[in-house]
Structures are given as C-alpha cells and as structure tokens.
Amino acid sequence: xxAAPNAEALSRPGESAPDQHGRIGRxxxxxxxxxxxxxxxxxxxxxxxxxxxxxRQRYRRSLxxxxxLTMSMAVxxxxxxxxxxxxxxTDPSEYLPxxxxxxxxxxxxxxxxxxxxxxxxxxxxxxxxxxxxxxxxTHRTVWRNLIIFFHNLLAYVxxxxxxxxxxxxxxxxxxxxxxxxxxxxxxxxxxxGLVSARFRDVPQIVNALLQPAFYITPIxxxxxxxxxxxxxxxxNPFYHLIELVRAPLLGASPALLSWQVAATTALGGWGxxxxxxxxxxxxxxxWL
Amino acid sequence: MAFIxxxxxxxxxxxxxxxxxxxxxxxxxxxxxxLLNAQESGFVQIQALRDVSLQARDGERVGLIxxxxxxxxxxxxxxxxxxxxxxxAVHVEGRVSPLFDLHLGMDPEATGYENIYLxxxxxxxxxxEIRKRIPEIREFTELGxxxxxxxxxxxxxxxxxxxxxxxxxxxxxxLLMDEGILAGDAKFIEKASMRLDRxxxxxxxxxxxxxSEQLIQRFCTRAVLLDAGRVLWSDTPQTIFDLYRQxxxxxxxxxxxxxxxxxxxxxxxxxxxxxxxxxxxxxxSYEAWTHGVLERALRGPERPYCVDIGANIGxxxxxxxxxxxxxxxxxxxxxxxxxxxxxxxxxxNDVDDVTxxxxxxxxxxxxxxxxxxxxxxxGRVHVTESRPTQDPLRxxxxxxxxxxxxVAEHRIPQIDLLKIDVEGWETQVIRGGxxxxxxxxxxxxVEFNVASDAPEIQERSFSLFQELASMFDSIWWINRLTKxxxxxxxxxxxxxxxxxxxxxxxxxxxxxxxxxALLQDLVDPISHYATYHCAHDLQTEAGLLSFLQVYPDCWxxxxxxxxxxxxxxxxLLKFNLLWYPEIGGESNTVWLFKNxxxxxxxxxxxxxxxxxxxQPGDSLFFWxxxxxxxxxxxxxxDPRVIGFNIEVLDVVPLAD
Numbered sequence: 001x002x003a004a005p006n007a008e009a010l011s012r013p014g015e016s017a018p019d020q021h022g023r024i025g026r027x028x029x030x031x032x033x034x035x036x037x038x039x040x041x042x043x044x045x046x047x048x049x050x051x052x053x054x055x056r057q058r059y060r061r062s063l064x065x066x067x068x069l070t071m072s073m074a075v076x077x078x079x080x081x082x083x084x085x086x087x088x089x090t091d092p093s094e095y096l097p098x099x100x101x102x103x104x105x106x107x108x109x110x111x112x113x114x115x116x117x118x119x120x121x122x123x124x125x126x127x128x129x130x131x132x133x134x135x136x137x138t139h140r141t142v143w144r145n146l147i148i149f150f151h152n153l154l155a156y157v158x159x160x161x162x163x164x165x166x167x168x169x170x171x172x173x174x175x176x177x178x179x180x181x182x183x184x185x186x187x188x189x190x191x192x193g194l195v196s197a198r199f200r201d202v203p204q205i206v207n208a209l210l211q212p213a214f215y216i217t218p219i220x221x222x223x224x225x226x227x228x229x230x231x232x233x234x235x236n237p238f239y240h241l242i243e244l245v246r247a248p249l250l251g252a253s254p255a256l257l258s259w260q261v262a263a264t265t266a267l268g269g270w271g272x273x274x275x276x277x278x279x280x281x282x283x284x285x286x287w288l
Numbered sequence: 289m290a291f292i293x294x295x296x297x298x299x300x301x302x303x304x305x306x307x308x309x310x311x312x313x314x315x316x317x318x319x320x321x322x323l324l325n326a327q328e329s330g331f332v333q334i335q336a337l338r339d340v341s342l343q344a345r346d347g348e349r350v351g352l353i354x355x356x357x358x359x360x361x362x363x364x365x366x367x368x369x370x371x372x373x374x375x376x377a378v379h380v381e382g383r384v385s386p387l388f389d390l391h392l393g394m395d396p397e398a399t400g401y402e403n404i405y406l407x408x409x410x411x412x413x414x415x416x417e418i419r420k421r422i423p424e425i426r427e428f429t430e431l432g433x434x435x436x437x438x439x440x441x442x443x444x445x446x447x448x449x450x451x452x453x454x455x456x457x458x459x460x461x462x463l464l465m466d467e468g469i470l471a472g473d474a475k476f477i478e479k480a481s482m483r484l485d486r487x488x489x490x491x492x493x494x495x496x497x498x499x500s501e502q503l504i505q506r507f508c509t510r511a512v513l514l515d516a517g518r519v520l521w522s523d524t525p526q527t528i529f530d531l532y533r534q535x536x537x538x539x540x541x542x543x544x545x546x547x548x549x550x551x552x553x554x555x556x557x558x559x560x561x562x563x564x565x566x567x568x569x570x571x572x573s574y575e576a577w578t579h580g581v582l583e584r585a586l587r588g589p590e591r592p593y594c595v596d597i598g599a600n601i602g603x604x605x606x607x608x609x610x611x612x613x614x615x616x617x618x619x620x621x622x623x624x625x626x627x628x629x630x631x632x633x634x635x636x637n638d639v640d641d642v643t644x645x646x647x648x649x650x651x652x653x654x655x656x657x658x659x660x661x662x663x664x665x666x667g668r669v670h671v672t673e674s675r676p677t678q679d680p681l682r683x684x685x686x687x688x689x690x691x692x693x694x695v696a697e698h699r700i701p702q703i704d705l706l707k708i709d710v711e712g713w714e715t716q717v718i719r720g721g722x723x724x725x726x727x728x729x730x731x732x733x734v735e736f737n738v739a740s741d742a743p744e745i746q747e748r749s750f751s752l753f754q755e756l757a758s759m760f761d762s763i764w765w766i767n768r769l770t771k772x773x774x775x776x777x778x779x780x781x782x783x784x785x786x787x788x789x790x791x792x793x794x795x796x797x798x799x800x801x802x803x804x805a806l807l808q809d810l811v812d813p814i815s816h817y818a819t820y821h822c823a824h825d826l827q828t829e830a831g832l833l834s835f836l837q838v839y840p841d842c843w844x845x846x847x848x849x850x851x852x853x854x855x856x857x858x859x860l861l862k863f864n865l866l867w868y869p870e871i872g873g874e875s876n877t878v879w880l881f882k883n884x885x886x887x888x889x890x891x892x893x894x895x896x897x898x899x900x901x902x903q904p905g906d907s908l909f910f911w912x913x914x915x916x917x918x919x920x921x922x923x924x925x926d927p928r929v930i931g932f933n934i935e936v937l938d939v940v941p942l943a944d
Contacts, residue, residue, distance in 0.1 A: 046409040053395055053406075060397045129392050130410050131369035131384070282372035285365075286301055 033278040040135030047136045051143035069151040074158060077103065080220060088225075093163045095222070100159045101249040102219035104152040105242045109185050110210050111145040116189025117196040117203035124288040134281055138190040142182060149178075156249060167251035177244030177254060180262045184241055187269040194276050197287045213238055237265050290382030290461040290492035292344040292367060297376035299337040299362055299517075336362040337373070338517045344493050351504035351525055352497040353532050354514035360497035363514065364388070364464045367495060382461030382492060385411055389466075390451040400435035400442075400450055407454040421457045428453045428483065452480060456487040463491035467498035501529050578733055578766060579607055581773075581796050584806050585705040585731045586612035593702050595730075596620065597649050597691070597717060598710040601629040604733075608705065609639050616641075618698065622648035622686040623658060643698065649710070650688040651719035658684050691721025695728070703730035712737070715752045718759060725759050731806070732760065732797040753779045760797035762804065764811065773811045779881065858903050858942040864895035882906060897937055 040047075059065045080103075081096045088095075119137045120127060126137075160166070196202040217238040218226075226232045233239050240254075240261040247254040337359045344350050352360045365371045366378060368386040393406050404425055408418035426435060429449045431442075439447060465488075488494050488507055498504055504511055504525045511528035513520045521531060586592045586608055592615045594608050599619035608615050619634075619642050621627045627646050634642055648656045694700070703724065708714050714734055718725070725732070736752065737745070756763055757779075764773035765782065773796060776782050782792060796807070865878055880887040882900065889898055 043409075043412075045415055049402075049406060049409060053398060053402075057395065057397050125389075126393060126410070128365070128370060129388050130386055132410070285370050285372075 029278040029281075033274060033281055036133045036277060036281055037135050037274075039133040040139055043133060043136045044139070046132070047140040047143055050140045051147060054140070054144045055147050066147070066151050067154075069148055070154045070158075073100075073104065073107075073152045073155040077155060077159065084220065090222070093165070096159050097156070097163065097165065097250055098222060098246070099220060100156045101246040102242055104149060104156060105181065105245040106214060106217070106219050106238075107152060108145050108149040108245075109181065109188075109238070109241060110214065111148060112142045112185035112189045113192055113206060113210065114203070115141040115145060116192040117206055119189065119193040120197045120284055120288065121193075121200075127285055127288055134193075134277070134284060135190060138186060138193055141189055141193075142186050145185070146182065165251075167249060170251050170253050171248050173248035173253050174245055177248055180259070180266060181241055181244050183266045184262060184269060187266070187273040191269070191273045191276055194273075194280050194284065197284050198280070217242060237261055241265070289346055291346065291380075292342065292462065292493060292495075293377075293379040294340055294342040294366070295377045295379075297337055297340045297366060297373045297378060298335070299359075299366060299371055299373045301334045301336055336517050337366065339376070340517070340519050341376075342512065342519060344495070346492045348510065349488070349494040349508040350496070351508035351511040351528075352495065352514060353499070353504065353511050353528055357516075358514040359517040360514055361388075361466060362517075364466060364495065364497055367462070368464055380462065383412070384462045384464065385458065385460030385491075386464045387455055387466070388464070390448070390455055394439060394447075394451060396440035397438055399438055400429075400431055403439055403450065404435075404454045407451075408458065411458055411460070413458060417458075425450075425453045425457050428457075452483075456483055459487075459490045461491065462493045463488065463495070465494070465496045467496065467500055467503060501525075504529070578604075578794055579611075580810050581731070581733060581766070581807070582607055582705065583611045584810070586615055588806065589702070589704050590614075591616060592704040593700060594618070594705040595691075595694075595700070595703055595707070597706070597708045598735075599630055599644075600626055600709070602633040604707050604709075605630075605642055606633065606637060606639065609637075609642075616643075618643045618645055618694070618700070620645045620647065620649055620694070622646065622656070622688075624684065645694065646687075647694075648686045648688040648713075649691055649694070649717045649720060650713065651690065651716040653689050653693060654687075656686050656688045658686055689720075691717060691725075692723045693720075695721075695724040700724075700728075703728040706730040706732040707734075708732065709735035711735075712748060715748065715755050718752070718755045722759065729799045729802055731803050734795045734797055735793065736795045737793055750779055753782065756795065756797050760799060762798050762800045764796040764798075764807065765792055766794040766796060773807055775811065858901065860938075860940040860942055861900045861902055862897055862938040862940070863900075864897055864937060865889055865891045901942060 055066050059068055062068060064071060077096065077100050081092060081099060084090070084099070085092045085095050116138060119141045120134065123137045126132065127134075192202065192206055196206075216232070217236055218233055219242065223229060223233045223239070234257065240258040243254045243258040244262055247258070340359075340363065342350075342363075352363060354360055362371065364386065366373055367380060368384055369378075369380065370386070372378070393410050394403050395406065398406065401422070404422065405415070405418050408421070426432070429435070429446070431446060431450060434442065434446065435450075439450065442450065494507065496503065496507055508525050510522060511525040512522040513528050513532055521528065523531075582604070586594065592608075592612050594605075594615050594617045596605050596608070596617060597620045599605055599621040602619065605617055605619045608617055619630060621630055621644070624646075627644065631644060634640070634644070648658070650656060689697075695703075706721075706725070708717050710717060714736070718734075734752075734756065736749065753763075763776045765776050766773060776795070798804075798807070878889045878891060880889050880898075880900070882902075887900075
C-alpha cells in the first residue's frame with residue numbers, strides 16, 4: 001500500500017500545520033455583523049422579489065388579488081367609523097381620515113414586528129441551504145408590509161375622495177416620515193427575529209404586547225379626548241412613530257418632538273440590535 | 289484561484305427541547321442564581337464535527353463518505369458558510385454554490401421564468417447574469433411556452449427538468465453537492481448526465497457527500513472517510529470504500545483503520561500467508577487503553593526516545609508518532625511476516641524515520657526458535673528456546689540480541705518509553721536489559737498476562753512480577769474499563785485483582801521520582817474495590833465473615849481463593865484451615881501469599897491453628913489447586929461452594 005499520489009493536498013489527520021490561534025479567515029463579530037447588514041441591503045433584488053412573491057402567493061387566483069387588502073381595510077374603517085362617530089358624537093369628516101391614517105401606519109409597524117418574529121424561523125429552508133445575509137430576510141418582511149401599506153393607502157385615498165379633502169403640500173412629509181418609521185420597524189423586526197429563533201415564546205409575547213399597545217396608542221381614539229396628554233400620548237413612543245406618517249397624511253407636519261423621539265429610538269434600537277446581531281448572527285443557523 | 293482550507297474545525301449543535309427553548313426557563317434560572325434546575329440548565333450539545341482539517345485546491349473532486357450522522361451534511365454546510373464553527377478556522381476562497389436541494393425556493397405559483405430568476409438570485413447572481421442564461425435553460429428544458437406558465441401546472445418531470453437546468457446553468461468556483469440531488473429520478477439523471485458532468489467539471493472544486501460508491505467513483509478523485517464527526521482517513525475512492533465497507537460489515541479485508549485519539553491510521557493486517565485479523569478482534573482500537581500512558585510519556589521530553597519491543601504490525605509505533613511526531617522510535621520485531629507488515633504500515637502512513645530492528649530480544653544473544661500456531665494467527669505466537677517442529681512454515685529461527693546490546697549498538701542516549709509485548713518472553717527481555725533500565729530509567733509498558741491459572745503461566749507471571757519489582761520502584765496496573773492506573777504493591781494484590789474479576793494484562797512500570805507526577809492524573813484514587821471495602825475490619829471473625837459474604841466470588845474462582853486483608857493497625861490473625869466439611873479427610877496444600885512471601889500450609893483432617901501477622905497495607909491471598917475439584921462436586925447443590933474455609937480463631941492487636 002503506497003500513499004495516493006495526491007494525498008498531500010488533502011490534509012492527513014495526523015498532520016499539524018494549523019495556525020496556532022486558528023485565525024485563518026476569521027473576522028471579528030462586529031465586522032461580520034456589519035457585512036451582514038451591508039450585504040443584506042445589497043441583495044435587494046432577492047428580497048424585493050421574495051416580498052412580492054409572499055403577497056402574490058397569498059392572493060394568487062383571487063379576483064381582487066392584493067386589493068383585498070384595500071377592501072378589508074375599507075370595511076374595517078367603515079365599521080369602526082360608523083361605530084365611534086356615533087359613540088363619541090364626533091364629526092365623521094374629522095374622525096375617519098384620522099382613524100384611517102392611524103390604522104394603516106399601525107398595520108405597517110405591527111405587521112413588520114409580528115412578521116419579523118417568524119422571519120428567520122419561516123426561512124429555515126433557505127438559511128440552512130444557502131448562505132445569505134440574515135438581514136435580507138428582515139428586509140423581506142418589512143418590504144412585504146410596505147407593500148401592504150401602499151395597498152391600504154388606497155383606502156385612505158378613498159376616504160379623502162368621499163370627504164372631498166386634500167392634504168396639501170404638507171403631505172410630502174410622509175416620505176421622510178415613512179423612512180424613519182421603516183428604519184424603526186426594521187430594527188424591531190430584526191431584533192424580534194433573532195430572539196425568536198432562540199426563544200420560541202417570543203412571538204407569542206410580542207403578540208400579547210402589541211394588542212394592548214394598539215389600544216393605548218391614540219389610533220382609534222383622538223388624543224384631544226384625554227386630559228393628561230403627557231402620560232397617555234406624549235410618553236408613548238408608538239404615538240410618535242404613528243404621527244410621522246399620520247400627521248402628513250392629515251395635512252400637517254409632524255411635531256418636532258415626534259421626529260426627535262423617532263430618531264432616538266431608531267439610533268438606540270439599531271445600536272442594541274447591532275450588538276445582538278454581532279453576538280448571535282452566526283448562531284441562528286444552529287438554532288433553527 | 290479557488291481553495292478550501294479547514295483547520296481544526298469543531299461544530300456542535302445545541303439541542304433544545306421545549307423547556308430550554310422557552311424564555312421562562314432561562315429567566316427562572318437566572319432569577320434563582322442558577323440554582324433552580326441546575327441539572328437542566330445545560331442543554332444537550334451534539335458534537336457534529338470534531339477537529340476536522342481539510343484542504344482542497346483547484347481541480348480537486350472530493351467525496352465525503354460515512355454512515356448517517358457522521359457529519360457529512362454538517363461539513364458541507366460549514367463549507368457553504370451556513371454554519372460558522374465555534375472552534376477552528378474556515379477559509380474558503382471562491383464563489384461557493386451549495387446544491388443540497390434542487391427545489392429550493394421554487395414557488396409553484398410563480399412562472400418558470402420567475403423561478404429561474406429566484407434560483408439565480410439565491411445563488412447570488414445579478415438579474416443581468418441570469419437573463420444571459422435564459423436561452424440556454426429554455427433549450428435544455430424544452431419547456432418552450434410553458435416557461436411563462438405557473439410551475440404548479442407542470443408535471444413532476446417538467447419541474448425536475450426546470451429545477452435541474454436552473455441549478456446547473458451557473459458555473460460556481462466551488463460546488464457542494466449532497467447525494468439526495470442525484471438520487472431523485474435515475475432515468476432523468478442518466479439523460480442529464482452529460483450536462484451534470486459538464487457542470488461538475490466546470491467547477492474548480494467539487495465536494496460530494498454520498499453513500500453511493502458509483503457516484504463517488506465517477507466524479508471524485510479522492511475521498512474522505514468521516515465517522516462520528518471526525519475525518520478518519522483520506523485516500524483514493526477505492527481504498528476509502530474498502531475501508532468503509534469493512535467498517536460496516538466488520539469483515540476482515542487486510543486493511544483497517546486504526547484510531548488513536550480521534551485520528552485514523554491505515555494499517556494492513558493480513559499478509560499473504562498469515563492472517564493477522566485476530567489481532568483486531570475488538571473494534572480496531574486494539575490497546576487503545578494504553579494511549580493515556582503513551583501520551584504522557586511522550587509529550588514531556590523535547591525529543592522523546594521510544595523502544596517498541598514486539599512492535600508487531602506497528603500500532604504502538606504509529607500511536608507514538610501520533611502523540612509525538614518528532615519522536616525517535618526503535619521498533620523491534622523478529623517475525624519476518626510481521627516485519628513486512630510493519631514496514632508496509634509505516635510506509636502507508638508516511639512514517640519514514642522509525643528504525644526497524646529485525647531481531648528478537650532475549651536475556652542473551654543467539655538464536656531463538658519461534659512457533660506460529662496454526663489456528664490463532666500471529667496474535668498468539670509462542671516463543672520457545674528450542675522446540676523442533678515438523679512444519680517449516682510454522683517454525684522460524686530468529687536472531688536474538690539483548691536490550692543492553694541494542695542500546696549500546698544504536699547509542700540510544702535516553703529511553704522515555706519502553707514497550708514490551710513479546711507473548712510470554714517479557715522476563716527474558718527485562719533480564720537482558722537490566723543495565724539500560726537502571727541507567728535510563730524508562731517508563732515501561734509491559735504486557736502481563738495472568739489470564740490462565742495453568743501452573744506454568746502462574747509461575748511465569750510470578751517471576752516476571754518479581755523481575756519487574758526488582759528493577760522498577762513503582763508498578764501500576766491499567767484498568768481497561770476505567771483506563772486508570774492502580775498502584776500495585778504486591779503480587780498477591782495483583783492476583784486478587786484478577787480473582788475479583790479484573791482483567792490484568794498491562795502493567796506500567798516506572799520510577800517514583802520520575803514518573804509519579806507524570807501519571808498522577810491517570811492514577812485511580814480508589815486503588816481496588818476489595819481492599820477499599822474491607823479496610824475497616826478484618827480484625828474480628830464477624831468482619832472477616834461479612835467480607836466473605838460480600839465477595840463470595842473471591843472464594844469460588846477456579847482453583848484459587850483470595851482474601852485481601854487490609855487492617856487499620858497491626859494484628860495477629862489466628863485461624864484454622866478447614867476443608868469444606870463434606871470433602872474433608874484428605875490432606876492438601878494451600879499456598880498463602882502474604883505480599884510476596886509465600887507460605888505453604890497443609891490442611892489436615894485435624895486442623896492445626898496457623899498464625900499470621902498482618903500489617904496495614906499487607907495483602908493476603910490463598911491459593912489451592914483443589915477448589916476446582918470441590919466445585920465440580922458441589923456446584924449443583926451449593927452455588928457458593930468453596931474448597932476450603934478459614935475459621936478465624938482469634939485476632940490479637942499487636943503493638944506498633
């Protein structure tokens with residue numbers, strides 16, 4: 001028995017030519033987390049397609065397709081609008097646009113968070129087959145919810161048409177507002193996805209918390225109704241996040257405080273999420 | 289240029305059950321300072337890869353072979369960058385394309401074209417790159433207009449064609465493939481084989497995990513045998529499959545994998561004429577229990593010297609090389625067929641700096657006659673000084689020298705490890721090496737076989753033990769079950785170990801000042817259960833009798849009987865030796881070993897009291913050839929039958 005001629009190219013088990021610190025090809029966790037985020041954005045063709053596919057798969061072969069989103073939002077608004085204008089004796093032309101703008105902004109934020117919880121769990125098949133940046137799957141969920149947002153936006157246009165209103169140029173604030181909201185939604189989604197992959201109770205906890213958050217945030221009720229505005233309104237970061245989109249849609253620029261709060265949560269949230277990503281990014285494949 | 293470089297990679301998976309996956313458990317644990325559920329806090333880790341090193345360069349086609357759960361898929365995923373290992377380093381250069389699942393990301397609701405794009409995007413290609421491939425894919429799949437239809441309208445065959453074409457139209461630098469891909473539709477694969485060949489040939493490096501010999505033989509130039517997460521061996525596909533088959537079926541085939549410390553060595557165990565397979569009657573890890581000792585002896589010195597006497601086919605030599613590649617090794621083996629295997633095995637494992645000495649060792653130079661028994665292979669060779677035999681094939685005359693002469697001849701300056709395993713000739717080897725052992729003071733590993741009670745074997749082992757005790761100042765016994773060492777104080781202790789059901793086959797001999805610290809962590813804290821348990825009292829009759837009740841086996845083993853007496857302070861034991869009542873009437877001899885002193889006691893019809901002083905640390909051992917006879921008479925009626933009994937008359941404390 002002689003050794004195979006090409007044997008030296010593949011390591012012999014007994015051979016020891018290792019780097020003592022095992023550092024070949026090894027990069028710091030921060031660098032790899034950063035690369036994950038950069039590559040995640042760079043892989044936009046993939047997550048744009050996957051996000052679209054998610055929506056289309058849901059409504060494929062139905063008559064209205066994704067416009068069922070618009071329809072169901074319109075039905076919800078009509079019902080809630082009828083109920084609460086009668087209950088609170090408010091002016092429908094004031095209450096309905098407020099309700100609609102708030103609901104669609106909330107639907108985007110809460111959708112991104114709840115979907116984010118299952119972003120990695122649901123993508124197990126992909127994650128275990130191909131190396132892709134994790135953040136691409138978060139972008140996919142946020143993008144998917146953004147598509148839903150735009151479909152819902154049509155319901156708002158419908159409301160505007162019915163009440164013959166125009167928001168005016170102030171409505172352009174919706175673009176930076178939506179961007180900042182999206183930035184917040186993305187870190188929330190990413191963070192939830194990372195934690196949910198390890199702890200499978202987290203999606204349930206998040207669901208349980210989002211429900212009361214919806215009621216405590218002025219979305220179906222108007223902030224003027226409460227006497228203590230600070231406690232129930234100003235101290236609630238969700239209020240400010242919603243305001244970024246709702247205020248422009250209603251024809252006003254968001255308050256400076258809302259920008260400040262949203263910017264702060266975005267910075268702090270991304271900081272924390274980056275730390276999580278640095279520590280747990282490589283573990284996600286093992287947890288799934 | 290593409291390459292793969294894995295260095296000492298280990299991967300382990302956490303296995304979560306619902307409990308440890310829940311946040312509640314984690315919170316509760318941290319809240320209670322880790323005290324709560326202490327035993328449940330550590331979730332199970334499965335070690336999927338252990339210390340795996342693997343290199344592959346441009347043009348290599350590597351097959352991964354191993355049983356289910358060997359770590360093939362995990363290794364592929366590490367190469368694909370999906371699992372980042374906790375230990376070790378992975379360096380992969382080139383675009384890696386993992387092909388584990390043809391239908392990955394295929395959306396039945398999307399059209400054929402959309403699915404092609406999707407697949408391409410998963411492989412990290414741009415839209416433009418994908419668009420360029422479309423005509424070629426359309427041509428191969430022959431789907432034509434169907435490509436604009438949702439995939440759900442396709443037949444299975446069409447779907448497979450589309451998936452296969454989409455996956456194989458992009459040329460990766462490094463292609464990783466799981467055999468599941470090719471297992472699918474055999475007919476289709478045959479049809480698509482040209483495309484597959486081209487695809488595989490197009491990759492710079494190809495890694496295929498498979499059970500299929502046919503696939504590996506066809507696509508791979510080299511194969512790697514994995515087992516339990518370790519790379520055991522890498523060689524040509526043919527050799528690896530031979531080894532793999534042989535590992536599964538256990539059939540002898542001449543080549544075997546020998547494992548030392550998680551590494552594999554290829555050894556050839558059969559020669560044209562003599563079958564050596566008996567040597568590997570266990571699991572191919574013959575004498576693995578001695579590795580702890582080898583490792584400690586060789587890891588200390590900068591350039592360890594090792595003399596392997598009775599090197600056989602080279603297992604200990606290879607183990608030594610694995611622990612200390614720089615070691616200077618003298619492998620002494622006399623039998624021509626064995627020497628041939630030894631040199632082949634060294635060559636096959638690229639070990640070229642071992643001095644092979646084709647001589648036998650004895651207590652004086654000259655000629656030795658060796659008889660190879662027909663039925664047992666080389667594993668049980670008898671060495672005789674001169675025993676004429678009719679069959680020249682079973683008889684050979686070998687040249688003998690002494691250890692002292694060998695050391696002088698080769699100017700061996702030091703010996704860190706001396707291994708002696710020469711099938712009953714150990715005493716002569718030691719006698720011929722007295723000067724070297726006294727001067728060089730090696731740690732020695734001596735085969736010591738007392739498995740038989742045949743008088744000549746007993747006599748031989750006793751004289752070997754005496755010889756060892758006179759040369760070395762510490763003797764340890766290797767417990768094969770615990771792989772730990774027990775210090776032996778006397779031959780009686782050794783016998784009692786054997787009689788209480790232990791297998792005594794290997795002794796480690798050394799020098800207290802030099803080796804005690806070296807072996808410290810291997811030494812069993814509880815020296816021997818019998819001595820340990822009865823240490824409290826043998827000072828009373830009740831104590832002695834209760835000991836006998838606990839260890840009835842001590843009394844009924846073949847033709848011997850053992851009492852290991854360890855007392856807390858010196859006593860004088862006064863006793864009668866009696867035949868088991870019904871046998872009585874005939875006088876016979878019982879040998880009493882106290883430490884290494886032997887007393888001949890005679891049992892008479894009318895017992896004569898015997899006295900014996902016992903010091904703390906002493907061992908007593910009674911041996912009588914008549915017990916076997918007694919057993920055959922009585923075993924049907926009394927399972928605890930014994931040939932003789934000790935009637936304790938008195939136990940008198942002695943002044944220190």
